[in-house]
Amino acid sequence: xxxxKTGTLTTxxxxxxxxxxxxxxxxxxxxxxxxxxxxxxxxxxxxxxNKMGSETxxxxxxxxxxxxxxxxxxxxxxxxxxxxxxxxxxGRPVWVGNDKLMEELGVKVPVMPELANQGKTxxxxxxxxxxxxxxxxxxxxLKADSQAAVQAMTKMGLDxxxxxxxxxxxxxxxxxKAGIAHVISDVLPTDKAGAV
Numbered sequence: 001x002x003x004x005k006t007g008t009l010t011t012x013x014x015x016x017x018x019x020x021x022x023x024x025x026x027x028x029x030x031x032x033x034x035x036x037x038x039x040x041x042x043x044x045x046x047x048x049x050n051k052m053g054s055e056t057x058x059x060x061x062x063x064x065x066x067x068x069x070x071x072x073x074x075x076x077x078x079x080x081x082x083x084x085x086x087x088x089x090x091g092r093p094v095w096v097g098n099d100k101l102m103e104e105l106g107v108k109v110p111v112m113p114e115l116a117n118q119g120k121t122x123x124x125x126x127x128x129x130x131x132x133x134x135x136x137x138x139x140x141x142l143k144a145d146s147q148a149a150v151q152a153m154t155k156m157g158l159d160x161x162x163x164x165x166x167x168x169x170x171x172x173x174x175x176x177k178a179g180i181a182h183v184i185s186d187v188l189p190t191d192k193a194g195a196v
Contacts, residue, residue: 070097
């Protein structure tokens with residue numbers, strides 16, 4: 001039996017757990033996150049907007065979804081400047097996504113094994129100059145009956161597998177909590193049927 005993670009084993013209602021500033025402040029990072037994620041349908045987008053509450057934020061232009069990797073857009077109205085005076089964000093393209101996207105963009109992201117080991121999913125932010133802007137982490141908790149369901153399937157002699165787009169460390173942390181031994185991680189949405 002192959003199970004997806006988000007919304008199947010977990011509630012599908014993640015919450016922001018960590019805001020880790022890079023080249024911009026935590027406040028600016030959350031405004032950038034909200035600007036981009038306000039146009040996204042990903043469950044983590046809702047978590048970011050919930051964290052913002054009633055605070056105001058701009059809306060990104062030229063929004064683009066990068067399946068299985070993240071999103072991008074132009075964020076205007078968050079004025080952040082680097083040490084050399086160049087505009088880090090205001091009116092510039094910004095990307096938010098996973099490790100895979102940051103690697104494609106050539107952005108150096110600090111190693112954060114503690115997030116993945118706690119079952120948290122990091123979303124990294126960068127601009128077109130390759131500046132690492134920071135990371136927002138979110139966690140999605142197991143549904144109350146997931147462990148019991150996995151145990152029941154295992155007792156029936158079924159091999160339970162979790163298939164997810166999450167990175168390996170995060171996926172394994174969630175699978176451990178659910179009682180699942182076999183994990184297939186880092187799979188793009190378009191590749192999940194092929195993995196099955």
